[in-house]
Amino acid sequence: MPPTAPATETKSRSTAEAQRSKIVSRAVRVFAHAGYHATPVAQVAAAAGVSPAYVFRLFPGKLALFVSAVEHCYERVRVGLIASADGTDASTPEEILAAMSDAYVDLIRDRDLIMLQVHAQSACDVPEIRAAVQRGLAELVTAVTDASGADSASVQRFVAYGQLCHLIVQADLASIDETWARTLSDGIQHPDDAPTPSRPGPTRD
Amino acid sequence: MPPTAPATETKSRSTAEAQRSKIVSRAVRVFAHAGYHATPVAQVAAAAGVSPAYVFRLFPGKLALFVSAVEHCYERVRVGLIASADGTDASTPEEILAAMSDAYVDLIRDRDLIMLQVHAQSACDVPEIRAAVQRGLAELVTAVTDASGADSASVQRFVAYGQLCHLIVQADLASIDETWARTLSDGIQHPDDAPTPSRPGPTRD
DNA sequence: TTTGTGACTGACTGAACAGTCACTTTTGAC
DNA sequence: GTCAAAAGTGACTGTTCAGTCAGTCACAAA
Numbered sequence: 001m002p003p004t005a006p007a008t009e010t011k012s013r014s015t016a017e018a019q020r021s022k023i024v025s026r027a028v029r030v031f032a033h034a035g036y037h038a039t040p041v042a043q044v045a046a047a048a049g050v051s052p053a054y055v056f057r058l059f060p061g062k063l064a065l066f067v068s069a070v071e072h073c074y075e076r077v078r079v080g081l082i083a084s085a086d087g088t089d090a091s092t093p094e095e096i097l098a099a100m101s102d103a104y105v106d107l108i109r110d111r112d113l114i115m116l117q118v119h120a121q122s123a124c125d126v127p128e129i130r131a132a133v134q135r136g137l138a139e140l141v142t143a144v145t146d147a148s149g150a151d152s153a154s155v156q157r158f159v160a161y162g163q164l165c166h167l168i169v170q171a172d173l174a175s176i177d178e179t180w181a182r183t184l185s186d187g188i189q190h191p192d193d194a195p196t197p198s199r200p201g202p203t204r205d
Numbered sequence: 206m207p208p209t210a211p212a213t214e215t216k217s218r219s220t221a222e223a224q225r226s227k228i229v230s231r232a233v234r235v236f237a238h239a240g241y242h243a244t245p246v247a248q249v250a251a252a253a254g255v256s257p258a259y260v261f262r263l264f265p266g267k268l269a270l271f272v273s274a275v276e277h278c279y280e281r282v283r284v285g286l287i288a289s290a291d292g293t294d295a296s297t298p299e300e301i302l303a304a305m306s307d308a309y310v311d312l313i314r315d316r317d318l319i320m321l322q323v324h325a326q327s328a329c330d331v332p333e334i335r336a337a338v339q340r341g342l343a344e345l346v347t348a349v350t351d352a353s354g355a356d357s358a359s360v361q362r363f364v365a366y367g368q369l370c371h372l373i374v375q376a377d378l379a380s381i382d383e384t385w386a387r388t389l390s391d392g393i394q395h396p397d398d399a400p401t402p403s404r405p406g407p408t409r410d
Numbered sequence: 411t412t413t414g415t416g417a418c419t420g421a422c423t424g425a426a427c428a429g430t431c432a433c434t435t436t437t438g439a440c
Numbered sequence: 441g442t443c444a445a446a447a448g449t450g451a452c453t454g455t456t457c458a459g460t461c462a463g464t465c466a467c468a469a470a
Contacts, residue, residue, distance in 0.1 A: 015417070034330055037242035040457060051419045056459060122327035124375045125239055133376050141385035152388045156369070159389055163368035164361070170329045171338050180346035183357045184364055220437095220447070245427060256449050261429060 020058050023048040027069035032112040035119035036066050036129065067132045070120045073113055074136030078143050080107045085147035093150035097158055100144060104162060105188070114169050164188065225263050228253040232274035237317040240324035241271050241334065272337045275325045278318055279341030283348050285312045290352035298355035302363055305349060309367060310393070319374050369393065 026047040031039050041062050045052040059065040084103030090096045108114040117136075124130040145155050165188055168174065173181045231252040236244050246267050250257040264270040289308030295301045313319040322341075329335040350360050370393055373379065378386045 019417085035242065035327055037240065038328075041459090042457075052458085053420080053460080054418055057418080062458065118327050121372060121375045122240055122323050123243075124377070130376060134378075134381065137376060137378075137389070138383065138385050141388055145385070145388065152391060155388050156391065157365075159372070160362075160365040160369035163372055164365035167326060167364070167368055170326045171335060171342060172329070173339075173342075176339065178343065180343050180350070183346055183350065183360050184342070186357060186361065224447085246429090247427075257428090258430080258450080259448055262448080267428065 016058060019048070019050065019054075023050065023055060023058060023065070024068045024072050027065055028073050028116055029112050031066060031069050031119060032115040036062075036123045036126070041065065063126065063128055066120075066123075067128055070116060070129065070132045070136065073116045073120075074132075074140060077104075077107060077113055077117075078136075078140050080104075081140070082143055082147050093148050094154065096148040097144075097150045097154055100148060101158065101161070105165065108165065108169065111169060114166055118166050118170055161188070221263060224253070224255065224259075228255065228260060228263060228270070229273045229277050232270055233278050233321055234317050236271060236274050236324060237320040241267075241328045241331070246270065268331065268333055271325075271328075272333055275321060275334065275337045275341065278321045278325075279337075279345060282309075282312060282318055282322075283341075283345050285309075286345070287348055287352050290349075298353050299359065301353040302349075302355045302359055305353060306363065306366070310370065313370065313374065316374060319371055323371050323375055366393070 023044065027044045030044045030047045033039065041055055042052045044065065045055045048055070055065065059068070081100050081103055084099050085096050088096060088099035090099050120129055120133050120136075124133055141155060141159065144150075144158065145152075148155070150158075164184065168185045168188060173185050228249065232249045235249045235252045238244065246260055247257045249270065250260045253260070260270065264273070286305050286308055289304050290301050293301060293304035295304050325334055325338050325341075329338055346360060346364065349355075349363065350357075353360070355363075369389065373390045373393060378390050
């Protein structure tokens with residue numbers, strides 16, 4: 001810290017914090033590809049344009065870096081969903097939930113958010129990761145419930161079909177033109193990936 | 206092979222094949238804990254009571270071993286579900302599907318089958334693993350569709366709630382006594398883990 | 411100019427692990 | 441018993457990777 005330590009921190013003051021943010025957001029992308037165990041820290045460092053050593057300087061370890069990425073990911077999803085609920089002119093809980101479903105499909109267009117969730121879930125045998133997933137889900141489910149006003153069973157269905165989306169993306173079912181694959185992915189597609197735009201799951205049938 | 210090569214292979218004939226089976230079934234259990242990337246072959250070997258070198262003798266590599274385990278896992282699930290469909294006295298498609306849902310919840314009691322599916326899904330960036338998952342899903346969805354006679358949307362819902370089960374098990378939501386966690390796991394529980402036995406998902410509401 | 415400090419890195423270490431290979435032990439046919 | 445093939449392993453190798461450490465560089469205050 002500066003010797004006289006004036007109260008005003010005018011400018012550059014914490015390039016480190018900016019780097020930290022940059023590394024986390026790059027980490028979301030990089031970890032999304034192959035997950036926690038299969039992704040070296042060096043790869044995240046390269047994506048952020050810094051040395052691996054510096055990543056360890058800013059984060060206590062690989063695990064903490066991954067957890068930060070997971071938290072960032074859940075927050076982006078939550079913010080996106082809430083924004084869609086606030087932005088829709090729907091009024092009934094089911095309609096708001098349907099708008100959120102559309103927003104979720106749209107959010108996960110780039111695969112990073114969905115794949116990181118999936119990888120975080122599958123690394124839940126690491127206690128710190130499991131805790132992060134639980135925190136993320138807690139906030140997500142609570143936010144969706146509050147914003148939509150939907151009942152428990154509807155929110156459960158929302159999440160179930162969300163998980164189905166994860167499977168479709170992971171296993172790349174959209175690329176398979178067979179009956180069974182269409183059974184799983186019918187009605188759950190990105191508007192411009194398929195001729196029949198629709199919302200995921202029978203939210204009102 | 207034997208010198209004169211008689212057509213009859215009387216007894217022991219292929220301890221290796223028996224070992225291979227044993228290793229695969231242990232591999233399901235061991236890989237289920239931490240997944241493909243985080244599980245050393247040595248751990249599978251130890252669980253099967255053989256040396257790591259011998260595992261590499263029976264399998265071309267770690268990847269092939271994992272793929273075999275995944276195939277074994279999907280087959281067990283498929284066989285279990287079909288057996289429940291054959292064994293039920295239900296007659297309508299929805300009732301058969303409900304029986305299968307109960308059977309699935311029962312099948313995954315030991316966590317191994319569910320966790321290996323999850324880990325296989327999350328390792329889908331490895332082409333061979335993705336192909337195995339696709340094959341497994343193809344057979345599973347086809348079998349469920351044929352055995353139940355249910356329509357596409359119902360089978361989709363069946364799978365969606367199955368994926369929700371995966372999330373509940375991975376993140377250990379059953380151990381969390383909070384509203385959001387109950388929202389996700391209500392009605393999806395092992396009969397003896399909760400006072401209110403029920404089938405997963407609103408299959409008839 | 412000197413001096414102090416935060417940003418940042420190259421080069422290294424130690425451990426873990428996939429895969430190999432030469433070797434020993436077991437088994438079964440004659 | 442003998443012999444060949446199959447079953448099975450210990451010891452090794454090359455690589456990858458998390459994490460460390462001593463140090464450089466840019467810059468700001470005095």
